[in-house]
Amino acid sequence: MSSVTSPDQTDAIARLREAFTTALELAPDADHEALAYRETPAWDSVAHMQLIVAIEGTFDVMLETEEVLALSSFPEARNILRKHGIAF
Amino acid sequence: MSDRVVCVTGATRGIGAASAEHFVRDGATVFVAGRDAGACEATASRLSAIGPGTAIALTLDAADSASIAEAFRTIFARTKRLDVLVNNAGVMPSGLLGALDRAAIDSAFAVNTTGAILCLQSAMRLMQRARHGAIINVSSVLASHGVAGRTAYAASKAALEAATRTAAAECAPWGIRVNAVAPGWIDTDLVAAYTAEEQDAIRARVPMARVGRPEEVARAIGFLAGDAASYITGVVLPVDGGYVP
Numbered sequence: 001m002s003s004v005t006s007p008d009q010t011d012a013i014a015r016l017r018e019a020f021t022t023a024l025e026l027a028p029d030a031d032h033e034a035l036a037y038r039e040t041p042a043w044d045s046v047a048h049m050q051l052i053v054a055i056e057g058t059f060d061v062m063l064e065t066e067e068v069l070a071l072s073s074f075p076e077a078r079n080i081l082r083k084h085g086i087a088f
Numbered sequence: 089m090s091d092r093v094v095c096v097t098g099a100t101r102g103i104g105a106a107s108a109e110h111f112v113r114d115g116a117t118v119f120v121a122g123r124d125a126g127a128c129e130a131t132a133s134r135l136s137a138i139g140p141g142t143a144i145a146l147t148l149d150a151a152d153s154a155s156i157a158e159a160f161r162t163i164f165a166r167t168k169r170l171d172v173l174v175n176n177a178g179v180m181p182s183g184l185l186g187a188l189d190r191a192a193i194d195s196a197f198a199v200n201t202t203g204a205i206l207c208l209q210s211a212m213r214l215m216q217r218a219r220h221g222a223i224i225n226v227s228s229v230l231a232s233h234g235v236a237g238r239t240a241y242a243a244s245k246a247a248l249e250a251a252t253r254t255a256a257a258e259c260a261p262w263g264i265r266v267n268a269v270a271p272g273w274i275d276t277d278l279v280a281a282y283t284a285e286e287q288d289a290i291r292a293r294v295p296m297a298r299v300g301r302p303e304e305v306a307r308a309i310g311f312l313a314g315d316a317a318s319y320i321t322g323v324v325l326p327v328d329g330g331y332v333p
Contacts, residue, residue, distance in 0.1 A: 049216070052213075053216045053217055056213075056217060057217055060168075062160070062161060062164040062213070062214070064157060065157070065209065068213075
């Protein structure tokens with residue numbers, strides 16, 4: 001059975017990519033799926049807070065402190081945002 | 089302040105209530121936060137009747153991290169922003185050092201330090217979105233000046249002052265200012281619990297020779313919250329009538 005991605009889901013992924021790109025000052029062709037907190041050079045603790053603010057602003061959500069600490073990759077960001085009702 | 093959203097913890101009495109009233113009179117939308125939901129509702133109703141700002145009751149137990157998180161989720165859901173936090177909730181356990189039990193020490197730090205830092209953290213995260221905000225922690229002259237019988241309270245407030253200075257440095261790049269006031273002898277329930285001997289001893293050390301009023305502290309808090317203090321962060325402002333230790 002193949003999965004179908006809706007336009008809203010595609011838009012959400014694009015907006016999440018944009019939040020990462022802007023907050024971490026990534027190149028447009030960066031491999032977002034490979035990003036890792038404290039491993040990707042641009043993703044240090046200061047950039048992490050920039051990223052959290054960017055994600056919260058983009059999706060109009062307020063993350064819990066535990067989620068701020070757990071958000072360590074692009075896939076994990078998707079998982080956390082799903083809990084806030086964002087479809088990917 | 090007419091377009092500002094303010095949260096005052098411990099807002100149902102004393103300095104907290106006076107601060108909430110100050111901001112409502114200044115036109116702000118004020119979350120009146122406290123443990124007792126009924127008292128918060130009553131205070132919010134009273135302040136909204138004064139206006140021109142609006143007061144909103146908010147249940148927040150500063151000793152309970154889940155309650156703090158829920159309260160700030162409520163602020164986000166209601167207003168999507170926060171411009172000012174007055175971190176006022178506090179307890180004042182007393183007892184001479186030799187008879188000070190662990191529960192009293194834990195209580196002081198749970199509310200006056202840990203709870204205040206958690207509120208500061210949540211407020212900062214809401215303020216980061218706008219890259220603007222002011223946080224005022226309510227400390228005490230006892231953080232700097234020793235009075236017998238207040239070891240746990242004084243230590244917890246001194247820790248809060250250290251947190252104020254550190255948070256100020258961290259928050260400054262976000263346009264968020266973090267300051268504290270250190271009230272001296274103010275006419276509140278907490279100080280009413282002082283013994284007569286303690287009150288006499290304190291009065292003798294206040295050059296202005298009178299008890300301060302909660303609204304006098306509220307005005308200092310209002311100053312630190314406002315644009316008049318736009319280049320002030322990381323300070324502890326005494327509001328103590330010139331208290332001399």
